[in-house]
Amino acid sequence: MKRIYIIEQLCNGCRLCETFCSSLSKGVFSGQAGRIRILKLAGEEKDIPMVNCDGTCIRSIFDDRRPTCVGLCPTGALYFAEHEQAVEVRRQYEEARKEHSIFKFLAPWRWPFPWRRPGEKKARSAEKEIE
Amino acid sequence: MRIRENRVQTVLRVDLSDGSFSKEELPEEWTGKYIGARGITSRLLYDEVKKGTDPYGPENILYIGTGPLDGLPVGMGRLSMACKSPRGTVAEGSAGGFFGPELRRAGYEYLAIKGKSDKPVYLYIENDNIEIRNASHLWGLSTYETDAALRFEIPDPDAQFRYIGPAAENLVHAATIMGNLNSCGGRAGCGEIMGSKKLKAIVVRGHNGIKPHDYDAFVDAYKVFRERVDIKTSRDMWTPVWNTYGAPVLSRLFPDLGNLMTRNAREMTWDAEKAINISSENFMDNYAYKAKACWCCPAPSCQKLYSVPSGKYKGFKGGNYWAGQPIALGSLIDNGNMDLMLVISGLCNQYGLDIFHIGFTLGWAMECFEEGILTKADTEGMELRFGTFDEDALVDLIGKIARKEGFGELLSLGCSEAAKRIGKGSDRFCLSVKGQELEAIAERNLLMVALGVAVSEVGPDHTRWYPPYPCNPSLITKDELSNLGIDLDLRLAFDTRNPAEKGKLLRWFTISRAIVEALPSCVFLVRDTLGLDLRPWWNLFKAATGFDLEYQELLKAGERLMNLDRLFNVREGFGRQDDRVPYRISHEDVPKFGYKKIDDNLLNPMLDEYYASNGWDLDTTVPSFAKLIELDLEDTVEDLWANGIKVK
């Protein structure tokens, strides 16, 4: 069963997830009334997403049933996967962090540029993205 | 929980002299005519702060506000501030962070703060509950300490704050209003005015919801917007860089192009090694540890928090290392030490000081010291030479500037006033216009920047237009341009050293930026079409407010706000004679690169083109009667005539 996992080091506290989630049921953006919220601690030092749902959006804004929050997250801090896949993703992330400093701030599967990322052996064609 | 829509905007007026407050709903048509944020604060400022008002007096009003698109995920938390500057001009600034949406959720779009309190106070706003509370226990605290103290006093983690540091309390030149630790704005004078009113902080908490007029249309427009600003599909070369590595990459690009102001702009290039030291790459590898974003921003890592890993300043933490620091605190004073620069930058944030004020005033002081105009007697024994200075003394000096102590007192005036006090020809080394220091971008290579710096109503402020960093004009096709109704020869306009088309380009950039800041939304995301195509934002505005505005009406709103700022200045007595470039820029060439000084022969035709394309009088820069009618601003004409301004 897929659920939403988080990589809290990647959360930059933008609150896109929380804001959109709060609007999905009634079309009103109401802050923290959704099922995911960001906890800010120690000034601006820590942003921790707290997920309180199983990944089924009331109505996702993406057609392909991706949870809205996961689809919107700019850094890739949220991902939607089965348990084994989630552990594998976490492991990949920890390795990528050592590879290059840019991965301190965004996930390798959210490599933002249209060209291949360091370590990929062939040119990108299809998006092998983790949802 | 009430549900707020986006058509009618509300002002919360507070008078600190007698502690009274009132709420006022603005006319609904203002949202279509002036949009919001900067658009409405400019209008209110023009109407309510009369000619000759004492900037530090109770009649000066500090406006802090956001617009109809904030509270919705495209507002990016932008916040606009405006008031009359101690320099006499309009003072307008903006900042990011999380305050804007919370203010809207509390039920207000604008705060209009007038009067003065005799004791330090802070404003507490929670929905309909407004209180003016004692802040004497906060007065004197740094911004970080204030944030922590307020967090303790108001244990709601979602309450948002804006505050000033000790610099603004002491009315130091160009002090800023800070929030969310490192978000800052208002260097044109807003911080000083907030300090003069003894307002230490503003706390806001709101529980209402914000509803776009048509949610489905809004979501569709949002998805188009996300695609347009996506790095993968962006056509502009700066977008991928800005959103990941950040602007400090300029420190490695500019020296080759002769764009880097070094040693108080005596030279325009720098040592490659020092440039690498203070580069973005070094910052990302060794200092930055966490990305930070403003509210709902789609860029992954625009801002970052940093920590110094080793050495004398090990463990020092700060945030927001952007384009200004590598130049103002790096090449300008010939400082290649990254640790020192990050410490000074962090201290500026903690004191609420403006880094351009610090950098350019230090640069001025260093040049004066090297020329013998300032001596050790003036500097309290400090040896102030480019590249050679006592690091510890420099770090202490920042605190002295914030507290106006010793040598810091002279520097706290800003380089323009300090040069007036010292005399002896030191004003030749002063890089400022209308009393406000320059910013990070070089003028002699980029002629549009020279023009922009001269005409900007708040003093040099590249945030009133887009810096035309070398870019590719084939980004936008001729067809697209004519569809948008823009009449520009792009090749000529982006030929950075050719004075032709610069006035028209500046006009378009100013209007475009004005609109994006009025919505509000973040300007780092409009580069895909060089800021010339704002249709995605127009669709978002229509879906959010339900106003069926024509695209040309939106452009007019931007032009309207540009004219209101100019009208304010003109009413205060500013004219063409104040639209100048600093002495060095107009008198010295850059021989190594072949860039010429921007003397009157070069500047005057550009000024003429700019004023003419705006419909402003070439001598007085007053907007013409025809232009004011076109922009539905004819109600200002009577006021202008009454104040002795002839409108032709």
Next chain:
Amino acid sequence: MKALQLRYVAAAYPITSKLDEEFKTTASSIQELIKELDDVYGGFLEMFINEESGKLNLNTMIYYGEKSKVPVAVLDIDQAITDGARITFW
């Protein structure tokens, strides 16, 4: 053989893991140089050359500076390169 000074800024940095280097090459144009760098580092071709049009990508930039001259932006993929040139990729 030409000796070039190459610099990698921002997004080019993760691909090469170097900030700058002295590079010896037989390439005579920008296009050939990019192909050579792609063999060494992988990703250069995609980053700078648009697959469909075969021209330079709009969202990346190459600055070409002849020895002791001010660098200029490269707009034409077949631009010639000379010995001692300083080229910045970003």
